Amino acid sequence: MLSLLRTFWEILKHTFRRRLTVQYPEEKPYLAPRWRGRIILSRDPDGEERCVACYLCAVACPVDCISLQATEDKNGRRYPEFFRINFSRCIFCGFCEEACPTYAIQLTPDFEMGEYKRQNLVYEKEDLLISGPGKYPGYNFWRVAGVEIGGKGKGDAEREDPPTDVRSLLP
């Protein structure tokens, strides 16, 4: 009986406690930079698309919400012809970001993407592409990759020696 009264008293004391609720639309909580929210496609510092359409993100995706089609430009650079993320399926696990070899696909601290029509949750490449490099400024995949590509020969990449001339006898 006394314990009951004590319970009531303890509950009544909560009347004057600090509220724990965050009044969301007016008062927004801090989201860390690595918060896993809306997915974007970033560009390298030169303003070109980083994505090389390797399909690794689509393979890593546990809910199969990413679909893309690879194609090549006249310089031999691979890029996605289309890149589509169905956010009504996405679970924001971030596996695509981990799988991406070129830091192209990134998750951002933004979750306010409610829609009234389900179809509006399917984002195309132009919805996904941002103009900047995202979380990795200064990184340019083609500048460090060893492959030869239009406008950049073998050995022209950063921290890369010129290829060895196997026909020369000089050491």
Add this chain to the structure above:
Amino acid sequence: MISFKDIVAAVLTVVGVLFVALTIAAGLIWVERRLLAVWQDRYGPNRVGPLGLFQVLADTIKLLAKEDWIPPFADKPVFVIAPAIVMITVLFSFAVLPVARNIVIADLNVGLLYFLAMSSMGVYSIVLGGWASDNKYSLLGALRASAQMISYEVFMGLSLMGVVLVAGSFKLSDVVEWQNRNVWFVLPQFPGFVLFLIAGIAETRRLPFDLPEADSELVAGFHSEYSGMKFGMFFVGEYLGVTLVSALIAVLFFGGWLGPVFGLAGWARTALGIVWLLVKTFLFIGFFILLRAALPRPRFDQLMSWGWKWMLPLALANLLVTGAVVMTMSK
């Protein structure tokens, strides 16, 4: 002969009591959620309108706009009348509630018995609703409800008999007038007050005695299959029951409309009496909500054994002692 003035007064009383009772019951949707939130360090509904007060309206519109689904396997006529019964019985009970001196819809000389009769009829709403749903969770809820409410009705009646003995009448206005002459019944009849409070909680199926609903075990118990306004009637019926039991506690044990009058007279004094009754009623409504915030739900066998092994003997002992005291005093 009945004069025109009497008819107008009677109609005004009926409409007034109905309006206030239904408004309080609907408002309790908001009050309960806000108060529970206060005791759980939250805010509760505060978006719709000032302080979230229009939440009531929004909820009502939502309930009205919802599909009024009757399951194909249900017993249709019984399924439809069951939610109406709870509203009807509780609203009928308000008829004997004296809101102020000489303001009461029907001052029956068996007023208290009438209330007990109506509350015992209210059981049918739950039992039939659960049975007609043809759903095992509903049936279990209905079984629990019938056992629980019959058990707690017994000592609910007995706990009030002390008051009846001392006041010498089943008439609620007589009970209040006795308190006016002597002392509020909560002092001489404290055990009766506690017993009636517990029985009232069980009778209105509020936590911690909400075993007929028991969301964590029985989905939603007897109203699992109900939706739309039929569910809304169960919902409002429960709040009406809470209001009724709180008002009855105020009338029977806390002097009803009595309170400081500040030298007022005439209609101002009557209005102040109504205010006092409302204040007392809201205190007990608040206590009902506090119980919900504070206490866990007992097991069903615990509930039954408390009822029969503690509450009933205590009510009988209270009645016995009161009877003995009344007898020696009258000699």
Add this chain to the structure above:
Amino acid sequence: MDWLFYIAAVVAVGATLMMLTRQNAVHALLYLIVSLLAVAVVFFVLGAPFAAALEVIIYAGAIMVLFIFVVMLLNVGPRAGELESAWLTPTVWAGPAVLAAILAGEIVYILSSPGLGIEPAAEIPPERVGLALYGPYLVAVELASMLLLGGLVGAYHLGREDRVRLETATHGVHTDVAGSDSGGDLVRAGSDRTAGAA
């Protein structure tokens, strides 16, 4: 107030007829409840509000709930109806029907004879009921209470948990015995096979 009485009486008779003719047990009970409520109204009109309130509380409110409780537990299906119609042969209902017809005729005669109509008596307050019960009828009340006490003790005796037939007592405390007692056949299936057979 005569018309109130007649309306309530018609409702009571009609509800009773409906109660008798319903196939569904719960529907029949609902009509019975309506009938009891109508009878309560009749009591009220005749100046016995106490009896009316008790009629509602005890008959309509408590006993009928128990009836419904039991019917709900029984889960009577359509087969029960067939069974009942098979039992209900004319030889069974003829006798009671004749007796009931005689009673009905008597009631009709009483109601039609002048000077025996309803007379709204003076209203009987609850105090007078109590004084009558504990005054001239004290012995009857005490006898009834003894009877109820006997019923209570009997019900308690029947519903008592039999201490001797607890699980450990019937199945033994040793797990090997308890295992075979509590349907352990599945576990032991094939355990009688000899090792050499495999």
